[in-house]
Amino acid sequence: SEADWIAHCARWDSMPASPGNCLTNIDAIGNVFIIEGVDKKQPIYVATSLEEAAGASEGRLRKVRGLSTLTAYRLVSKETIAADVIAPFAGKRELLAYIDLLVCDRASRFAGNSVSTFSAYLLMRRRHIGLQRDDFWYNGGPIPLQSMMTGLLDPLSTSTERPLKWVFTINANPTEAFERACKLAVTSALAVTTLVPVCIFKGEQNYLSDWLAQRGVRIIFYSSEPSWSPSIHRAFLTGVGADDAAAGNASAGRHTSTNFRSAETMATTFLRIDIPALGFVDEYVLYADVDVLFTNDVSLAHFWPPPAMLAVGTEAADRPTRRTSRGPIFYSNAGVMLLNVEALRKTYSCFVRETFSVENVQRGLDFGSYGPLDQGAYNRFYQQMLDVHESPRFNWKPYWGAAPPDTSILHFHGPKPEHYLEQAVATGQLAGLMERCGAGSGHRPACRAHLNLYKAAVRAIEVDSTRTGGGLPASYNESLRTLSEQVERWRSQQKGHANSRGMDNKVALQQQATANARRLLASSTAPTHNRGESAGASLSSFIAAASLALGIAGYIPESPLRGGERRYVAIDACGGFTHQR
Numbered sequence: 001s002e003a004d005w006i007a008h009c010a011r012w013d014s015m016p017a018s019p020g021n022c023l024t025n026i027d028a029i030g031n032v033f034i035i036e037g038v039d040k041k042q043p044i045y046v047a048t049s050l051e052e053a054a055g056a057s058e059g060r061l062r063k064v065r066g067l068s069t070l071t072a073y074r075l076v077s078k079e080t081i082a083a084d085v086i087a088p089f090a091g092k093r094e095l096l097a098y099i100d101l102l103v104c105d106r107a108s109r110f111a112g113n114s115v116s117t118f119s120a121y122l123l124m125r126r127r128h129i130g131l132q133r134d135d136f137w138y139n140g141g142p143i144p145l146q147s148m149m150t151g152l153l154d155p156l157s158t159s160t161e162r163p164l165k166w167v168f169t170i171n172a173n174p175t176e177a178f179e180r181a182c183k184l185a186v187t188s189a190l191a192v193t194t195l196v197p198v199c200i201f202k203g204e205q206n207y208l209s210d211w212l213a214q215r216g217v218r219i220i221f222y223s224s225e226p227s228w229s230p231s232i233h234r235a236f237l238t239g240v241g242a243d244d245a246a247a248g249n250a251s252a253g254r255h256t257s258t259n260f261r262s263a264e265t266m267a268t269t270f271l272r273i274d275i276p277a278l279g280f281v282d283e284y285v286l287y288a289d290v291d292v293l294f295t296n297d298v299s300l301a302h303f304w305p306p307p308a309m310l311a312v313g314t315e316a317a318d319r320p321t322r323r324t325s326r327g328p329i330f331y332s333n334a335g336v337m338l339l340n341v342e343a344l345r346k347t348y349s350c351f352v353r354e355t356f357s358v359e360n361v362q363r364g365l366d367f368g369s370y371g372p373l374d375q376g377a378y379n380r381f382y383q384q385m386l387d388v389h390e391s392p393r394f395n396w397k398p399y400w401g402a403a404p405p406d407t408s409i410l411h412f413h414g415p416k417p418e419h420y421l422e423q424a425v426a427t428g429q430l431a432g433l434m435e436r437c438g439a440g441s442g443h444r445p446a447c448r449a450h451l452n453l454y455k456a457a458v459r460a461i462e463v464d465s466t467r468t469g470g471g472l473p474a475s476y477n478e479s480l481r482t483l484s485e486q487v488e489r490w491r492s493q494q495k496g497h498a499n500s501r502g503m504d505n506k507v508a509l510q511q512q513a514t515a516n517a518r519r520l521l522a523s524s525t526a527p528t529h530n531r532g533e534s535a536g537a538s539l540s541s542f543i544a545a546a547s548l549a550l551g552i553a554g555y556i557p558e559s560p561l562r563g564g565e566r567r568y569v570a571i572d573a574c575g576g577f578t579h580q581r
Contacts, residue, residue, distance in 0.1 A: 005116075006065065012115055021141035022115045024345070030069030031220055031279030032138045035165070035198055038109070043074045045107065047100035047118070078103070110135045120145035140281040140342060164298055165285045166195040169271040171264060172203025177418060179208060182290040184457045186215060191460070191483040193297045193408075195286065200271050200278070214472055220278055222271065229267060231356035235365040236263040260372070266365070270374050272334075273352065276345035283342060288409060289335040291416060293457055295487050296408040302394045303338040309347075309385040310378070311338040313392030315371075324369040330388050334375035335411055336395040351381050398450040401443035405491045410450060417454040420447070449493040456486035 009022035025032050038044075046061055061075045062068050078086050078099055089095045097118065104110050104122055112119025114137040124146055126135055137143070166189060170182050189195050197217040201209050209219055260266065272287050284306060286298060303311040312332035315322075322331035344351075354360075355377040360367070367376025370383070379386070391400070393407045398420075403410065420437060437447035460479040 005113075009115065019141045019144075021139050021342075022113070024139040024141065025279045025281065026066045026139070028069065028277075028279035029066045029138050030071060032136075032281060033070060033073065033111075034218055034220055035279055036111070036134075036136050036281070037196070037218055038073070038111070040072050042108070043076050044070060045103055046075055046077045047097075047104055048077055048079075112137050113139050114141060114143040115139065117145055124149075136281055138279075138281060140283070162282065163194040163196050164300070165198050165280070165282055166193075166298070167198045167200065167272070167275055167280075167285050167287050168290050169200045169202065169268055170208070170290060171268045172201065172206050172208065173264075174208070177416060178290065180458070180461070181412075181416070182208070183211065183461045184454070185288070185290045185292050185294070186212065186217060187460050187480070187483065188292075188294040188457055188487070190215060191294075191480040192487050193294050195294070195298055198285075200274070202268050202271060226267070226271070226274060228270070228352055228356045231361050232267045232270065232365075233263050235361045235363075236260075236266055238362060238364040260364075266373060272337075273348075273355070273374060273377070275339060276341050276348045280341050283340070285339050285341055287337045287339055289411070291412045292336070293410045293412075293453060294408065295403075295410055295453070295490065296393075296406060298394060298408045300338075302408055303387070303389070305387075307338060307340050307387040309340055309343050309382050309387075311387040311389065312336070312378075313389050313395035322369055329369060329383060330379070330386050331369075331371065332375075332379055332386055332388050333395060333411075333413065334371075334378050335413055336392075336409055337378075338394075347381075351377070354381055398447055399437050399443065402446040403450075403494045405495045407494070410453070412454075417451060420451055446494065449490055453486060453490045457483055 012022045013020050058075050120143050199217050199219045201219050202222045315333045366372050367380050370376040370379040394409050395411050396403045396407045397413045460483040
């Protein structure tokens with residue numbers, strides 16, 4: 001961004017009605033391009049002024065704020081490729097801008113800032129003539145010019161235009177079990193969904209990142225330590241003895257969560273809290289742990305209405321709340337979440353500051369009744385802003401038994417497939433969960449089907465067992481097709497198990513509900529949010545029109561227990577919300 005644009009953004013963002021997004025992601029444009037899948041082989045034409053890039057070279061272009069992060073791309077401009085042609089127009093800013101406009105109008109893809117009149121016009125024009133499918137604006141949010149001229153709202157913020165992105169985290173040296181889980185999750189997503197996988201990879205490029213990249217996963221390398229990393233190490237040492245600390249192991253029995261076993265695993269699980277700050281332009285993104293299998297496509301319809309902050313599922317199917325000395329609290333599972341990126345970005349700084357406060361670090365980042373680590377942090381900080389779904393189809397646990405056929409994500413929460421298959425001896429909470437799938441349990445047939453699906457996914461990734469580079473094996477597409485067939489067989493089995501338990505009507509209602517919600521999304525443009533306004537409030541008119549169809553279809557049981565009805569009228573500097581019912 002040129003200096004005059006920075007000054008303009010400062011004025012724009014100071015206006016009361018401004019969404020405050022003029023400079024959003026300006027210093028993370030490199031990540032934005034990776035997340036949006038911009039081809040690194042294509043040169044990037046930079047529409048900039050002659051005065052800003054006088055005597056321009058690619059090196060000079062990279063000194064412009066925002067462009068310095070595009071290290072993987074070749075940058076060009078009219079000054080670098082046609083200096084002689086534009087020389088007669090020196091000092092004629094409008095004519096030079098017109099040259100930029102003509103070039104950008106004919107580009108295979110365009111990226112701009114939605115607040116810029118130049119970019120807004122191009123985004124609108126290219127959409128009108130059908131060239132905008134892969135266009136984006138790096139700062140997210142609405143297009144003010146479009147709203148002013150037509151009353152229309154941001155078309156690319158809805159699920160009808162862009163597939164949902166699935167974000168996951170992993171470190172460069174995972175255990176063998178987590179590496180396998182990661183590959184299984186990615187393979188199942190590619191086989192049965194339209195999701196766009198995005199990996200936050202902690203560490204340097206290696207065989208695992210190469211495996212992911214070969215399959216089209218978009219990778220953000222987190223090579224440096226996060227700002228909160230020292231707090232992780234202090235929290236880890238709080239709960240270990242001297243010998244354990246030297247060995248890098250948490251004290252035995254400290255927690256049932258495997259994420260406490262080392263500072264590295266603690267840091268990796270916390271990476272998800274940085275998602276709002278990494279350069280996502282989408283209004284909503286899906287986060288899911290790697291210990292999942294995708295069994296259906298995932299869209300906003302599974303989380304309807306869209307959350308004001310984040311949509312989550314219950315930790316226990318039949319217990320959305322947890323009793324505490326202060327009364328009941330909503331207790332959710334952070335393994336799968338739909339994140340409202342813009343809202344979480346506004347609260348990010350305070351969330352990080354409170355999560356890693358001295359008191360919380362001294363407690364080893366265990367948040368008591370709210371849960372451990374990142375899950376406890378989310379449950380505590382966003383307690384009044386969670387949209388909690390009971391028995392969520394987007395976060396179904398194997399030990400819950402038969403899954404409704406429209407289940408989209410099977411989450412091996414707690415016991416992993418290896419625990420069940422190897423009949424591992426477990427204690428405490430893990431033992432109780434495994435017993436639900438044990439001999440004599442009514443869930444055993446359904447659990448066996450879940451594990452058979454897992455084994456089918458394992459066979460699918462065995463076609464590419466090497467850790468070296470190179471292209472995809474010739475049989476890989478066939479393995480995806482086979483896995484897709486296995487998922488379809490699993491759905492039929494789940495329907496049979498559900499029917500045997502007298503769930504015909506419920507399953508039919510849920511299937512019809514999902515279909516109706518998707519039709520509504522496909523035929524309607526959901527409005528975007530004004531600054532400080534919840535998703536539910538800004539979508540009130542759309543939801544009112546849709547409520548009859550949703551209600552009759554039986555989608556109401558899948559609605560969140562809270563959220564989607566609150567209007568946030570103020571967000572203070574530390575993320576405190578004033579809301580009205």
